Amino acid sequence: MDNFQTIEAIHTSGVYPKRNLTIVRGKGSHVWDENGQEYIDCISGHGVVNIGHCHPSVVSAVEKQAKQLITCPEVFHNDQRARLLDHLAALPPEGMQRAFLCNSGTEAVEAALKFARISTGRSELISTLRSFHGRTMGSLTLTGQKKHRMPFEPLLPHVTHIPFNKTEALHKSVSERTAAVILEVVQGEGGVRLADAEYLHTAQQLCHQNGALLIIDEVQTGLGRTGKMFAYEHYGIEPDILCIAKSLAGGLPMGATLLGTRVSELPSGVHGSTFGGNPLACAASVAVLKVLETEKLPERAAEMGEHILTQLRESNLPIVREVRGLGLMIGIELKQKVTPILRELQKRRLLALPAGKTILRLLPPLVISHKDCNQISAIVTKVLRESQSI
Numbered sequence: 068m069d070n071f072q073t074i075e076a077i078h079t080s081g082v083y084p085k086r087n088l089t090i091v092r093g094k095g096s097h098v099w100d101e102n103g104q105e106y107i108d109c110i111s112g113h114g115v116v117n118i119g120h121c122h123p124s125v126v127s128a129v130e131k132q133a134k135q136l137i138t139c140p141e142v143f144h145n146d147q148r149a150r151l152l153d154h155l156a157a158l159p160p161e162g163m164q165r166a167f168l169c170n171s172g173t174e175a176v177e178a179a180l181k182f183a184r185i186s187t188g189r190s191e192l193i194s195t196l197r198s199f200h201g202r203t204m205g206s207l208t209l210t211g212q213k214k215h216r217m218p219f220e221p222l223l224p225h226v227t228h229i230p231f232n233k234t235e236a237l238h239k240s241v242s243e244r245t246a247a248v249i250l251e252v253v254q255g256e257g258g259v260r261l262a263d264a265e266y267l268h269t270a271q272q273l274c275h276q277n278g279a280l281l282i283i284d285e286v287q288t289g290l291g292r293t294g295k296m297f298a299y300e301h302y303g304i305e306p307d308i309l310c311i312a313k314s315l316a317g318g319l320p321m322g323a324t325l326l327g328t329r330v331s332e333l334p335s336g337v338h339g340s341t342f343g344g345n346p347l348a349c350a351a352s353v354a355v356l357k358v359l360e361t362e363k364l365p366e367r368a369a370e371m372g373e374h375i376l377t378q379l380r381e382s383n384l385p386i387v388r389e390v391r392g393l394g395l396m397i398g399i400e401l402k403q404k405v406t407p408i409l410r411e412l413q414k415r416r417l418l419a420l421p422a423g424k425t426i427l428r429l430l431p432p433l434v435i436s437h438k439d440c441n442q443i444s445a446i447v448t449k450v451l452r453e454s455q456s457i
């Protein structure tokens with residue numbers, strides 16, 4: 068049994084557009100295929116391995132915990148979960164002292180919208196166009212991209228999508244019927260689009276004035292990716308509910324919904340998850356949070372991101388419309404489709420991902436070396452320069 072691609076092609080659900088590559092090993096910012104060919108990984112499992120593949124601290128925490136206790140429902144207390152909750156509460160501003168633990172980004176968002184409804188007693192939710200909040204029915208309703216929603220309609224009622232970065236639209240739509248406004252600080256899947264400071268501050272102010280909650284979805288931007296622990300810290304706002312996931316447990320499935328003081332007490336029994344807060348993922352996550360701090364990875368992301376952005380901007384390529392980003396979340400908007408470029412990059416041993424049809428997105432692990440950063444800029448520049456002929 069070694070033609071893995073054929074076997075997967077027959078038995079997989081079919082919902083994923085597959086790439087012609089079988090990855091079998093990873094270390095730091097590199098992955099290897101089954102023939103031992105090495106790649107620089109600017110996908111990071113879709114932003115999952117901020118601390119790099121198979122970080123030794125996570126590997127040893129998982130090994131140790133796997134022998135101790137793997138599962139433990141939340142109706143019981145657990146040492147690893149307590150450690151994680153304590154650590155999480157120390158990350159955002161004072162006041163986000165409670166967290167709901169789950170297993171993915173979409174679940175972190177689902178929990179956020181259920182908690183927003185129960186806390187405010189209201190049902191209306193405001194989201195933005197081009198946003199991405201997940202693929203389960205609630206989160207999908209919030210996702211501001213028709214192509215994802217259309218095949219599954221009808222979805223949740225009382226959800227409005229307004230243009231991103233337009234303060235007038237916020238003024239028009241936030242009211243005393245609004246339960247919550249949900250925003251990404253940098254829209255990821257929607258094309259690496261940065262929020263304006265004025266927009267975020269207006270959203271916060273209108274939520275406060277109208278008794279609504281501000282949900283910030285940092286599933287992709289959180290945990291150092293943008294050069295700070297959370298992207299909202301660049302702007303000086305304070306979310307009422309903060310959703311994180313992707314890199315939270317170093318590659319293991321995990322999500323969390325952090326709750327601020329404007330969220331009411333939640334009645335016991337209103338929500339839950341069988342795997343949520345399991346000791347294995349919690350132990351991995353404690354290791355991740357320690358690594359982010361001891362290796363100063365948010366600072367590193369800021370420095371390396373700036374380095375790559377500068378190099379890409381200086382290369383002045385005719386095919387590029389705009390280079391933008393924050394930390395190591397980088398988007399290169401092209402004047403052509405991105406798919407052939409991704410294929411060409413893969414041939415040159417660099418894995419990158421799209422964000423929409425024309426945007427090339429780079430999400431390397433934050434542990435990436437200076438040498439690899441130069442290599443990334445060089446390969447991307449070369450492929451984009453030669454791309455007229457692709």
Ligand SMILES: *Cc1c(COP(=O)(O)O)cnc(C)c1O
Nearest residue numbers: 171172173199200201255286287
């Ligand atoms: C990836 C992502 C999600 C969904 O996370 P899953 O773990 O795939 O469910 C939600 N919000 C944002 C901003 C994301 O980038």
